[in-house]
Amino acid sequence: MLLYSVCSSEVRIGHSLNEAESQHVASRRVMVQQCLQQHNISSSDEVPIIAVLGSGGGERAMIGLLGSLSQLSEEKLLDCIMYLSGVSGSTCCMAAVYKESDWSIRMETVKQNIIQRLGSGKVSHSVQYNKLKKMCERDNVSVTNIWAACFVSSVVKEIEDHLLTECRDQHTNDPYPIYTVIDKHCKHNTLYKDTWFEITPDECGYSLTGAFVDSKCLGSQFVKGAKTEEHPEIDMLYLQGLCGSALADGDKIRKWISHNIVCLSLTVDEVHPSILKSKTRQYEDAGLLVNSPYFSVLRKERNVDLIISLDFSDGDPFETVDKAAQICKDLQIPFPTVEHHGTHEEPKDFYVFNDNPNAPTVIHIPFFNAGNCKGNLNMWKNRYQTFQSAYNDKMISDLLEKAGLNITNTKKKLLREIEEVIKKKKEHS
Template sequence: MSASKPEKSVGVRIERSLNENEEEFVARRRIAVLQSLNKLKINFSQDEVPNIALLGSGGGQRAMVGLLGSLVQLQKTGLLDCILYLSGVSGSTWCMASLYQDPNWSTELETVKDKIIQRLSSSEVSWTDAFAKLKKYYDEKDEKIFSLTDVFAAMVVTTYVKEIDERTLTDQWDQQSKDPFPIYMAIDKHFKQNNDGDPWFEFTPHEAGYSLTGAFVETSSFGSKFENGCKIKNQPEIDMLYLQALCCSVLADGDENKKFLLEQIKDPTSLSEDECYKVLMDLVDMNLSVLNGNDPSALDESIRTQLNKLNGGKRQMVQAKKLNLTDKKAAKHIFKCLANWIWGRNYNFLHNMKDKAVPSTLLESETRDYQDAGLLVNSPYFSVLRKERDIDLIISLDFSEADPFKTVKKAAELCKELNIPFPEVNIPSEDVKKPKDFYVFKGQNTPTVIHIPLFNVVNCGDKIEEWRKKYSTSKWPHSDIQMITDLMEVAGKNISNNKDNLLEQIHLAIKIHK
C-alpha cells in the first residue's frame, strides 16, 4: 500500500471492551464449561457459569514442560474443559505455541503431548536453517523494526523449542476451537522503565494491544506501519517463532549485557564478512551462556581476538564462501542493534492518533519496543484482570526459579496501586522456603486466586532444593526424555493431588458469580 494514499484501517480499536469475535467465542465456550461441570456432578444454570482463567508463569523450558504436565493432568481430572482462558508469559508461551499448532489440542492432549516430547528430545535446529531464518526476517522487515529479537528467535529460541514455527497466531486459531482462548503477554519497554502508562501488551488470535488502556489492532496487522489510524505500509504478520522470542526476551532489559557489548564493538562496519559472522556467532553463543548462567569468558576472549586483529591493522583474511550484499547489510544492521541494544522494535499502530484515552507519549512515537513480561511480573495476571473479561477464578501455575510467591505478591502490590480488584496476599513466613502445593486468596468483589508453586513439600518432600537445582534455568535446554517426563510428572501431581480442592473453589466461584 502506498504511503501517499493511505486507506482507513478498521484494525485500530480504542475501546475498553472485548473484541466481537472473542465475545462470540466466550459465549460458546461457556456452554462447553457448563457441560463439563455437569459431568463432574456440579449442576447449575448457564448464567451461573464461572469464568476461569489458567495462568502459566515464566521459567524458560522448565515452564514449558511444567505447563504441559499440568495441562495433561487437568484433562485427566476432567477440569481442562472448565478453563475459559489460557494465558502465559515467557517460557509458558513456548508450551502454548506448541499446543495450538494442533486444532482442538485439548481433546487429543495425549497425542499432542507425545509429539511435543519427541520434538524436545530431538536434535537442535541446524545453524544453516537458523541463519536462513534470520536472513528471511531481515529480508521481510523494514530495517527500522528489525531488532535483536529476530536474532534471538532464530539463534536462541530454536535451541530450546527445537523448531522454526513459521505459522502465525491467526493461522493457528479456528473460531470454532474447543480449546481455551489463548492470550500471550509481553510488556512495553518504555512504560516499564518509566513506571507510567500501561505496560501490559497482549496478543490474542484476534487483537494485539494494551490490555488496561484498551487500545488494540488486528493481530494480523501488528507490526505494520500506521499513521493516525491508517495503515500506510503492510508488514507480514509476525510468526510464532518471533512471538515466542518477543515473550521470552529476558536479555532485552540487561544493561550490563549492553555495556559489555559496547566495549567489544567499536567500528562494526569495518569488519570483514567472515570476521563479522564469527563475532556474530560468538555473541549469539554468549547470549545463550548468559541465559543459562554459564561463564561467557571464553567467548569474550574469542571476540577480543577478532577485534585485536582489526585494531592491529594486520588482519589475515580467511578464504571462505563470500556472502552476498544482503547478508553483509544484515550483519552490519545486527551490530547496530547490538550497539543500541534494540529489542522487540515494531511500528506503533497508534502513531499520531488523537485520542484522550491513550497516553500522549504512546501516540507520539513511530515505533515501540516490546519485551518479556516476566521482567515486570512473571505471570500474566493483567491479561485476565481486564474488567470486561469478568474473571471469577484465577488458577496461577508458578514455575519461577527463585521466590515461589513473588509473582502473586507483585501482582497484588500493582493492583493496589492501580485500583484493580485483587485479594490480599499473606504468606506464612515458614512457607517461603517450604511452600505447600495449594494456596487460595480471596477478597470482597475480587476474583479468587489459586496459587500453585511448582516445587513444594507435597510433591518434593524435603528435596525441594534438589529439584530446583536439577531443573535450574542454567541447566536447560534438556533433550533427555526422562528429565522431561519426570518434570511433567512432578508438575502434574500439583493438579491430581488437588482435584477436590479445585472443584471446591470452582463451586464457591459459582456462588460468587450469582
Template sequence: MSASRLRESEVRIAHSLNRNEEQFVVKRRKDVLQSLARLGIRCSQDKVPNIALLGSGGGQRAMVGLLGCLDQLDKAGLLDCVLYLSGVSGSTWCMASLYQEPDWSTKLQTVKDRIFRRIGGPAVSWSDAYAKMKEYYSEKDYFTLTDVWAVLVVTTFVKEIDESTPSDQREQHKKDPFPIFTVIDKQCKQSGDGDPWFEITPRETGYSLTGAFVSSPSFCSQFENGRKVKRQPEVDMLYLQALCGSALADGIEIAKFLWEKIKEFFRHLLRVMIEEMEREDPMFGPIQKCSQVLLELADMNICVLNGQNPTALDRSIRIKLKELSGGKRQFIFQVEKLIVPDKRDARLNMNQYTLDVCTYLQSLQLEWPVDISMWMRINVCMALWIWGRNYNFLHNMTDRAIPPAQRTSDTRDYEDAGLLLNSPYLSVLRKERNTDLIISLDFSEGDPFMTVRGAAETCRKLNIPFPQVKIPDQDIKKPKDFYVFKGKNTPTVIHIPLFNVVNCGDQLEDWRNEYTTNQRAYSTQKITDLMTVAGKNISNNKGRLMQQIRAIIE
C-alpha cells in the first residue's frame, strides 16, 4: 500500500501503540516511579515495570468485587503503580462508573461512596428507560438485543443511564490507569478464522492481535476500504457496558428471562399508548390488536421454551391477524411443527413462526408508530438472536495484514469476551504494551482457575509468551488467595480468586452460593459484605504484591 493511500485511510494497521497512548505511557511511568519510591521500592526510570490489573467477568459480583479490590489497592498505595486497567463483562460495569469521574484514582474514597449509594439505590425509571430504548432504535442503523440488554438489564444493576462516550474520557484521566474494555468478534470465535480479540479504549478501538484500529468515535460507522462512508453515533457507555457484559445472554433460561422482560416492558408501553391515543383515531383498534398479538407472541415463545403446548396462543394470534388484515391469507409457520419431541427443533420452528408473524404485520398496509415498529424489530432480533451487530470498519480493505475473514462482511457481531476467555489477558499481552506484571482478579463463577489456565493455553496456541500454569490438586476445590506464575521471558502473572480459604475460611461454599451470577441486584448489605471480602485479597497480600514488583525490578 502506498504512503499516500496510508494517509487517506482512517483505519490504522500497525503492531504499535497509537501516539496518544505512547505519550500517556511515558507520563504514567514517571508517576509510577514516584509511587514506587513512596512504597520504599528503589528503581530507575528505565526499570519501572509495566503493571496491568485485570478484572474478570462475573456480572454484578465482578462489578462490586473489583471496586472492593481497587479500594484496598488505593489504601495500600499500590493503585498508582498500575499502568493498565482492563476488564471483561461485569468488571467493565465498575470501570465505566469509575471513568465517569476525571482522575478518579486521586479521590477514590469519594467516588467509591458515590457508586455505592447509586448501585444500592432505586432503579432507572420506566420512562427514562423507554426514552433511551427509542433513541437507540431511531438513531442507529443496527438495533439489536444488545441495545435491549443495555436498557432492560444493565440498568437494573448499574442503576443509571450513562450517556458519556469513550472519547469523552480522553483528557480526563491523566492520573488514572489507562482503561481497556474488551469484547470478542463472534464470527471469528465461531469460525476460528481471524482475530476474535477486540478492545475499546478512549483513543482507539480494534483488533488486539491483528493490529487493526479505528478512532473510537468512528467505531460502528460504515467504512469502505478504510474510508468512512456513513457516520453512526459513537457508542455511549451504557451500550458499551451491554456489549461487554452480555455473557448472561447465552442459553435457554436467559432467552426466557429476556422474553419476560420484553413483555413486561411493552405491556407498560401499551398502557401508556392507549391512554394517550384518541379512541376516534383510526389506528387505535389496529394498534391495540397488534400489541395483543406481540404480547401473545412473547407468551408463545416462553411456552415453547418451557416445552408446553402453544396451540391456544397460536389460535388467538391467527384470529387477530385475520381481523387486522381483513381476511388476507396468512403465510405463517404451522403450529403442529412446534409440538415435537425434539425441544431444539421446536425452538427453531418457533423462531421461524415469530419471523413469519412480524413479516406479516409489516406487510399490512398500516402505518405503525415507531413504538410498534421497534417492538417488531425486537421480536425479529430475538428470533434470529442478533447481538452486538455493527458496521465492519475493515470492510473491503486491501491490506493483506488483515485476515480475509475480517474484510469480506459489511457487519460484525461483537459480544462478551467471557464467552471465549473470562479475563482480558490478550489486551495487555499485545507485544507493544510490554507488560511485565499481570495482576489477575478472578471473579468467575465455578472453576477459580479456568481463566488463568485458559489464558496459558490460548497463548501457547498463539505463540505469545506466558508462564506455565500448574495448580496443586488440593487447591482446585479449596483455592488460596494468591498464586504467582513465572517463566523465562514472560510476564509474571499473579492470580487472585475472589472466594478462597483465606478470606472465606470454612464458609467458602456459602459465599459462592450467596453470590451466584444470575440473581437480582444486590442489597446494600450484600454489596458491603462483598466489597469487604474482595478487599481482603489485597490487604492480606500487600507484602506479596510488593515482593513481586521488587523481583521484576531486580
C-alpha cells in the first residue's frame, strides 16, 4: 500500500481507482486465486472480484458480520473476498477487525478479543467526557462528536483513537475496506447520483460522481479543488459515529446528529450545483436511504463480479436489494432483476439474482431465515432489536452462531455461484 505523508492539496476528479487501491487489488488477486484452487476451482486469468456487503442493524449487524467473517474463515472462503464494505452497524465490526494488522489470517483470535470486549468491557463516563473534551478542541467540532463519544463508545465498549489512514500499510492480506455514508442534502433532494459517499484508507469522496480527496483530509476545506483549510484527520470513533448515525433524521435527536465534515467546492460539470455552492456538506448513516452499501461496489471501475449481501436489517428482508435495484434502474446502472416471493413466508437463506450479463451476480442472505431459525423466525427477530441496550454474553454467542450457520449452510451454493461467475467472465473475455 502507498503511504501518504501529508494531506494532498487537491481534489481528484475522475472515476479511476487510486493507485493504492489498484495495487491492493492486484496483489490480492494472487491470494484469491490460491483460495479458489483449494476448493478445486480453476480461475486461470479470470480471477473473480468478489465483494461482501454488511448492512446496518446496530449491534445485531456488528456481531452478525463478525460471525459471518469468522465462519468464512473457518470454511476457507475469506481469502477469496476482494472488498469488504459496510454501512451503519457493520462498520463497527469493520473498525474493530481492521484495528488488527492482517486480521483475516488470524480471525479466531481477533474474534475472541472483540467478543471479550463486548461482553465485559466498559467505558466510564469520565473517559467519555475526557474524549469529548479532546474532540471539542478541534475547530470543526460537531454534534456527531457527542454521539460518537457518548453513544457509540458505550456500544463498542472502547474509545477508538486510531486513524483510518493508519490502515494503509497494515492490511495487505485483508479485503480492501470501504465505509459508506450518504450526503444528507442530496438525499433529501433525491439527487441519488451525488448521494453516495465512500470512505477508504486512501481516499474518500462521491462514488458515482467521481470527486475524491486524500482520506487524511476528511474534515478539511477545499475551494475550487484546492485545499484552503486543513483540520486534523478524524479518528475511528468519530467515523463509527458518522456511519452509525441512523437516528439522524429522527424527531428526538434530529438537532444533535447533524455533522459537517468535508467540503468539496469545485469547477466540475458532473457535480450538482447544490454541492458546488454549499460551504459545508452534511453526511449521515447510509441506512437512511439503502441499508446496504451497494453503490460503493457498483462503481464500475471496481469491476465487481459477485456481490454477497449479508443483510442484518430489521423488517422487510428484501428491502435493501429491492431499493438498490430501483435506484440502479433510475440511474441506469447495470443490476440484475430482483424477483422473490416477498414477505408472505419465511425467507430462505440464499437468493441469487444474475439475469443481467452486464451486472454483477448478487447473492442476498437475510440474517434470520428458514434455514437458521427453523420456524422460530419471529422469536429471533424480537430478541434482537436494532435499538436496545448492549447484548449480554448469551445473546452475543447465540447471534454469532446464527451468523455462522448462514455461511455453513450455503457454502456449496456460494462455491457454485463463484464457478458460474468465472464461467461468465471467460465467455465475455
